[in-house]
Every structure is written in structure tokens, then in C-alpha cells.
Amino acid sequence: MIPPAAAQAFLDRLGWTGADILPVAGDASFRRYFRVVAKDRQAILMDAPPPHEDPRPFIQIARHLKAQQFAAPEIFGEDLEHGLVLLEDFGDHRMREHLDAHPEEEIPIYRQTVDLIKTLHEKPAANVPPYDWEQYLREVNLLPQWYCPAQKLTVAQDAFEQAWQTVLAPVLAAQTVPVTVLRDYHAENIMLLDNQRLGLLDFQDALAGHAAYDLVSMLQDARRDVSDDLEAAMLTHYLADFADDQADLFRSHYAILGAQRNTKIIGIFTRLCLRDKKPRYLDFLPRMWRLLEKDLAHPDLAPVAQWFDENIPAAIRQQKIVEGH
Template identity: 35%
Template sequence: MSDREAERIEFLKGAGLADARRDPLPGDASTRRYERLTTPTGASLMLMDQAPAAESPPCDPAWTPQQRRAAGWNATARLSAGRIEAFAAVSNLFRGAGLSTPEIIAVDAGSGFAVIEDFGDDLFARVIEDGEPAAPLYLAAVEALAKLHLNAVMPDVLSGPGGDWPLLTYDAVALQGGADLFVQWMPKLNPALDFGAAALAEWDAAWAPIAAMGEAKAWSVAHRDYHAENLIWLPQRSGDRRVGMIDFQDAVLAHPSWDLHSLLQDARRDVAPELEAVALDHYFACMPGVDREPFLADYAALAALNEARILGVFARLIARDGKPRYRAFMPRMWRHLEANLQKPGMEAVRGWFARHVPVEVRT
């Protein structure tokens, strides 16, 4: 028995769940693991397991950009390193805004364990595949975002049953760092790409105003990984509470478009352009104070940055981590990126890709 397994058993014993049946769930691209717990009475819960030592440290709010970069990727990008206290504190924030997140039954943040409510397996992506009409689910997800943008009370420090957690801004350092994954990892996946010092300087200059805009307009909380594989359909609930949210521990203050383009320009599944347009219309109807034209310009620019980031993440997963299945998602990301590069205001980034990334490798 591993030391970690012994810790799991001890935590479950302390939570009164020593007799629960444990069924591991398939892993994803993270270092977290989950088990479904079934109690002797038939109740179903989830064990979340995130060993704190499995990740580089999260960002200390006092760190400079140089200190963040030296500390590693989580500090640079302002990721939570999967910390349980982040999950619990963000869950409190979202529930306070009237949204559906799993109830936390037991927690030991220092050891990296929590037992949470089991929302079941009805991910948006799966129920749509099984024949549920997509539009009502996506419109409910948009309504949930609007409620979050309108109702979340956002202090500098969030509180939860696992302890306090800072609510940091998704700033220019984090945004630029995300975009930089493209130039760092795509050449390792495709040796035909070779970005020299001049190309890298051009890259930084092209994205700098977009990253600065993202920081300057970061006024709402963002789930940050808001898509059909992280939303669970809860039809027994009403309104936007039918949208069960998971995997939100990396929440930050960000531009309000961030979760929208994550949802509507999904890396893992196609969202029809007509549905994207209807969903955006619905967001503006829910948020009448938002100026549509500049918002959509920001939406396209930050979506393009995110798509460059995701292409870099997928390249890293394939080239470094030996996970070739992520290659199947890359053509979709290229299509989204290509479309956003054609929008007004994207001339500098579009020119960079025209000079440095041949069309034939954009697959």
C-alpha cells in the first residue's frame, strides 16, 4: 500500500466513510484524481484527491512577475495548483451567487482531500451526444454566467471550509504566459516550426495590447474552464441552477468574455456558429448594460489568445506527456483561431501567423 493510499483510508475513516465502496474515475490532463464513493445506504459521493506536492506552487499575491516566472507555471498563470482550499472557497463564492456547485461534505485541505456532493455523470457533452437538444443547455449555461457576473461578491480573499484563498486577477503576465505556450511547445511537436529571437519579439509585441486589455477589463469572476465537459445537467433543479459546475478551482477576476468563449468555442466539441450567435445574443439580453460591439471585439481577441494557449497545451501533452489523443482536438482549435484572426483589431497577430506559421502546418 502506498503512503498516499494510507492517507486516503485515514481521511475517509475520519469522515465516517471507511465502509464506502470506492470506484476510481478516469483521469484527465490534471494531477487530480477522483473516486465515486457509495455508502452502505446507497448514497453516492465523490472523493477529490489532490496531493499538494504534485504541483508547482500557486501564486503568492505579493510576488513580482519575475518571482512568479521563477516559481513555475502555476504561479505565472495564476493557477491554483489544484488546491482543495481553492476549490472550497470558490465553491462558496459561486453558491453565494445562487449557482450550483457540489456541497462539500468533508475536507482536509492540508492533505489534499475532500468529499463532495456527487452531481452524477450527465455532463453537457454526454447528454447532448445522447440526444438532448443543445440550445437549452447552452442558454442555461449563459444565464448562469450572467448571474455570476451580476451577483458574485468578490473580495480580495475568499473564505471556505478548507481555509482562505486569494481571488487574483488574470493579468497580462498570466495571459501572455498562456499565449507563450504556443511558441514554446509547437516547435517540439512540429519541427518545421522554428521561432528565432526576432519572431519571438514580434510575438510578444503582437499579443501585448490584447493581454493588457484583458487585465484592464478584468472586473468579473471567471470559472476559467467553463465548457461542456465541466458542466453537469441537473434537470431536477430550476433555471440556471440546472447547470452544475465543477473544476472551478482556478477561478480569477477576468474579462467577462473569458468563460463565454471557453463555452462557445470549445476545444473538445463543435458548437454550431448559429448556436454561438444565439447564445451571445442571450448573454447581452441578460446583461443590458454591456456595450455589445467593443465586448465582441474583446471576445474575439481573448478567444484567439486562449486558442493559441490551448494549442500549446495540447502540443505539450502530446510531445512531453505522450498523450496523442489530444491531437484530434487541434484542427478545431486552429479553425477557431483562424476565424478570430480575421476580426478587426487582430492585424498584428494575424500578420505574425502569416509570416511564421505556414498554412499547411495549421492542422
């Protein structure tokens, strides 16, 4: 990865003249990251090139989270014209790799992630757009838009949307006082910091929505296996001070949002392969179908489960997508 042309002048203005600019692994978007290393300090350079990316939401949410005492990166400087942001370096100690090496720490670290999200839910929501019906629908439609054509399936689109509208109605009714939803809260976006805090990353798409969403994101991780036992224990931990009827309602909404998120991700991972030529994302699809089917087993998802049974039979779900489709 070659640093963007405007990077050197941007760093010079911020007092980082002569620093080395080293590539850091990117993500599934157009954003790229570089580590800026000077003699006695280092930082991260985010390259979020317009028009594909807009770094302003990341900056806004980072400052909101820091104001609420969460560990989001400090913003050292920004060049919005070129999509450049210099931010605090949280290092390389990521939750995902740490747990791969230290599986015995899984329960306490996951409990910490659940405690963090519960604390976030006690704070006022950020000034961000709502996670409304149009957004939920746009996301689940990624499956019929990308996955179904890739599998040469003709599906009942109107029935798909009607089933989701029925199932999501109680979730939307429950988020009248919304919380900040980070939307990509999982083990590959959590850094383990030296002060025993959890460093938050990749929250630029935050919306104001339902408290169950980020729990689903963490406990039904698209990229890391989370055992059913661990998921159940952490959900119970989150619900420890809920009344029984409240807890049952939350579990219903958790399953609904799990199904919504996993449906979306199947569509996104198919798109990443076919449009963006990133076939490695197909390797995650068996996990995504397993998670989705687990959520669809909840009785409150019956209309959506019926649609899947009628339009994407179980045998199709096991078939690999042909990359050159």
C-alpha cells in the first residue's frame, strides 16, 4: 500500500515531518490505514478517500464516545478534503488474536465487552440517524439483491419484505428511546489496551437504535466462532437485572435482530466476493447460515423462517457460490 499523495503535507502540518508511514491491514471498505512512526511516538493515519468514504461520522462518534469516558481514539488532526485523519494508535493487541492465543480468558473478556455495551446503553444516544424500518429493510434486501442471483434463485420479493415488516414491528416499537448502536462491535474491532480498557474502533456507521443489536454483533460474530454456551451466558449476564417479562421480550428482539443482521451479512459477503473481488468472504457463509438458522428457530421469527424455507431450501444454503458468477 502506497500512502496517499496528500499524506506527507498533512503530516508535516501536524508536526510529524520525517516520520515513517507503514501500512496496516485494512478492512472490507475503501478505507486504508497506516502507522505513522516517529522517534518517540506513533499514530494511525486513516485514509478515507472521497467520494467513497467520509471520515466525518468517525470523527463525530469518536468524540462522542470519548466524552462519555469510553476508549475511542483521540483525533490529532483531520483533512476532510482529502479524507485524511490522524488518530491515536491503540497498538496491535486485538481481542481476536489474544483469545486465539489465550482461550482461557474468553469468559472474562467477553463479560467485559458486555459490561461496556451495557454502560453505553445507559448513556444518551449519539446525534446520529435512526435505525429505522427503511434502514433495516435496505440491509436485509442485500440478500435477495446479491445472494439469490448468485445462486440463480428467483424469490418472492414482496413476501420477503412483508415478513420482515411483521417481524420487526415490535423491535421498532421498543426503540422509541434509542441507544447508540455501534453496528460493528465484535472481536476484530476491540483492542485490549495497557490500562485494561477496551479500545473501540470501526464505529463510523453508528445509528440510534435497539440495545440488542451490538450484543448480537459481539455474540453472533461473523468472523469468530462463539459457542452457544458462551453466547447464552453473556446474554444472561446482560439481562441480570431485567425482570423476567422484560428479559423474555429482549431475547425475542435479540433473535429478530440476529436474523436481520445475519441476513444482511450473507448479502454483504456475497457482494464482497462478486463485486469487490474478495472471495475470502465466502468462507464465512457456512457460519452465517448456522447463526441465521439458530435465530430463525425463535417462534417470533416464524414469518421470516417460512419465507426462507419456501424460497431458499436448506440444500441450497449448503451450496458454495461460484466466484466467477
